[in-house]
Amino acid sequence: KAKKRLILLDYDGTLVNFRANPNSARPTKAVYSTIEKLCKEQKNKVVIISGRDKETLGKWFGSYKIDLIAEHGAWHKSVEGEWVQFNHLNVEWKTSLTPLIQQFVDRTPGSFMEEKNYSLAWHYRKTDPGLAEIRKHELIEQLSHFITGKSLQVMEGNKVLEVKNDEINKGKATLRLIKNNTFDFILAIGDDHTDEDTFKALPDNATTLKVGFSETAAKYNINAVENVIALLQKMASA
Template sequence: MNEDLAEMPLQEDIAPEDESAPDAVPVPRALVPRLSETAILLDIDGTLLDIAPTPREVWVPPGLAKTLNRLHQRTDGALALVSGRSLNDIDLIFAPDQFPAVAGHGAETRLAAEREAAGARAPPLDKELKRRLAAIAKLSPGILLEDKGYSLALHYRLAPHAEQAIYQAVSVIRADLPNAPIEVLPGKSVCEIKHPGFTKASGVRELMAQGPFRGRRPFFIGDDVTDESVFAIMPDLHGLAFSVGRRATGVAGHFDAPSDVRQFLAHLLDDEKDIASP
């Protein structure tokens, strides 16, 4: 990345709602194929789960784990969580349940709940670089630091006034280290710095090339800027994408809130019952 991060748009200016995109589709019966032919791919924060003041405060609403487990069973294991969170973090949130996953923006993948994750696709960030990036958290109370090893995230939901200062500080560090192999991901009240070369989209492509996902038609639901790389590859995979909270470009429809997504997933199970009925 060669752009000056100090000139990067603020979050509210990134990926504005596309007014030409379709209206919300609560339960798109005509679009989603039967579960026996489908791969279900789901972002977590802001999609399955409501955004919380801090990453550690998210919680799994009653009934969601049961819905995910039933969908996992109905799709013969072709359900995966696709997140910027680490695999360990995902498992902590959904404990004791485990699901296939693309974690860490594609740095980790797990094809089946009972399997070990594939090795991380990136080395840890340089210690000196991490030290300098971590110091940015001292700019203001409320900036939370999350070290994922292969990436580092600065959350500012509790310090929204610090957004521009965070990006300016990152820009200064990148100017001092122009050859450092890093990529900056702006998200919802978070600035994440990672190695280049892997994304949620690259992780999804790998997932869809292997069983039990191979040969199925995927649909992906996501809400954030980092999910747009997956939106973009759905046509290549003969899949569908849905956005949450905004009408993104290239999606088949959108949901207003995570609660609508949870209801939609539960209805997929009801739809299967209707199809099976004589």
């Protein structure tokens, strides 16, 4: 019976299943219809909070009455608003890191590098699992040396390693959202390490769900994307 609900949703692995090519993991009809139903209720503030770049999120969801948070909190687009940067961060480090990641792309068939505004990511979903595990540990070791003394962080996601400014994370973005706002119900759903920052940032009375059964700060687990959609559809009808 809440009068003001905040619904925080990760995208990949939460609203859609992972694909070998991230560009193929487009929103399904079920995702769009669910978002549309949730938006019809004025009491709902729906936020997609993702590591995706703002161009992709804007293309997929820009016409819906929801907030979008891109690149783990680097960019925020409110309903009817324009994209706003968290702050202007130094990205000169990307120039010197790009050749290192490219070396791993060249040595690891099936992997590729993705450049975002404030981060660089190495994807290895299409790589042979045995080789991917070896290369991942090699790259983590080299990245740990690279980031020493810099305001950077290495994040391990689902078949991806990402280096970003450490001032940016979903937890800080979440805190900015709830500051000066009073919600009598908060729901957050996510599936990987980056979403743990969201779970930890929320007040104790928030409902937090982890997709999958790995260790988590979330209060509850939900086993699959399909169950997430079913839950949200049920909420939209309540």
